Amino acid sequence: MAFSIVSWLDKLKNNKIFEMTVVAVIIISALEIGAKTFPLSDGAVDFTKILDKFITLFFLFEISVRFITDNNKKAFFKKGWNIFDTLVVAISLIPVDDSEMALLARLVRVFRVLRMVSVVPELRVLINSLLKAMPQLFYVVLLMFIIFYIYAAVGSYVFSTINPVLWGDIAISMLTLFRVMTFEDWTDVMYETMEIYPYSWIFYFTFIFFTAFAFLNMVIGIVVSVMEQEQAALARENAEENHEPTIASLQAEIQELKALIMAQQAASKPQE
The missing domain is CATH 1.20.120.350 (Voltage-gated potassium channels. Chain C)
Incomplete structure (x- = not known):
């Protein structure tokens, strides 16, 4: 019952x-x-x-x-x-x-x-991938913070007299740089400093290259790599639950068959 x-x-x-x-x-x-x-x-x-x-x-x-x-x-x-x-x-x-x-x-x-x-297994794969990618992402985030800190210090020293609201201290400068990285009206910030420092566009372009392009693409690459591993693990788990053959089990069976054929061939050879 x-x-x-x-x-x-x-x-x-x-x-x-x-x-x-x-x-x-x-x-x-x-x-x-x-x-x-x-x-x-x-x-x-x-x-x-x-x-x-x-x-x-x-x-x-x-x-x-x-x-x-x-x-x-x-x-x-x-x-x-x-x-x-x-x-x-x-x-x-x-x-x-x-x-x-x-x-x-x-x-x-x-x-x-x-x-x-x-x-939903697909959503579970996404969350597990993000959590397992955290150790690798830590170093990328740490390096990004260092870049943020350096540029924020430079911006605070150079641009604080232009607009104290955006560059008054290093903490406010980091918030402003986050705005620049996310492309939220970042050109307004750049043009304001370019009126005093015409070549300040180099400051913004290099910062955007390091953060928005280089580091964020590294983050995406790490997450995608871990996600592929999680999807492969989920496929193996589903195959084991449904008693379906996996690539590893098929390879093992092929090796066993190969060894068996070679043994039979060796036994069937006429002894000299």
């Missing part, structure tokens, strides 16, 4: 309609959170409360199905997204709407929208 229930829940978890239902409930949850930020009538407020309870119970059922059908339950909570989903659902179950913790309850319900990431 228990085995049949687990088998039925496993089929339900892998059912496309159920997966789309989970995504639809997450979207409804996001819309419900947004609706609460507008002035609502008493009837609409009561409806959102009922809807919120239904969403919480549905998420509880969904996370329970995932846990029951997991082949390795001991490793279920070793995955970060499973821990995140469980915490969001567990905290949502605490009745704190009429207490001093009401604000915390609302904030936790906002994070239910992030469950879209744990449900």
Whole structure:
């Protein structure tokens, strides 16, 4: 009896309609959170409360199905997204709407929208790629900060008398340079300094080359490289779950066949 229930829940978890239902409930949850930020009538407020309870119970059922059908339950909570989903659902179950913790309850319900990431594998790959790229990105960001700091110091020393609002100190200068890097009316800043220093355009062009072109492209390259690795890992994981042959397993089988053929050929040779 228990085995049949687990088998039925496993089929339900892998059912496309159920997966789309989970995504639809997450979207409804996001819309419900947004609706609460507008002035609502008493009837609409009561409806959102009922809807919120239904969403919480549905998420509880969904996370329970995932846990029951997991082949390795001991490793279920070793995955970060499973821990995140469980915490969001567990905290949502605490009745704190009429207490001093009401604000915390609302904030936790906002994070239910992030469950879209744990449900959709493609989104999960993007987030995992970004997190795994952080160690490599750290050095690029550090080098970018050094460039920012040097140019901000130069800009503060040279241009502070022209416009103290933009170049008054090194902190304000870094904010101004961020504006230049994002191309937000950066030509207005450049033309203002060029009226006093005609060759100051070199300052802006070199800064844009280092930051907007060189370093940002390095960041994109690192993220894309890690993303390709994550997609390959996801493909291998899906192949193992579906018992499909992977490239590594096929190569191993080919090597075994090659060794077997060579052994047969060696055994069939006439002994001299």
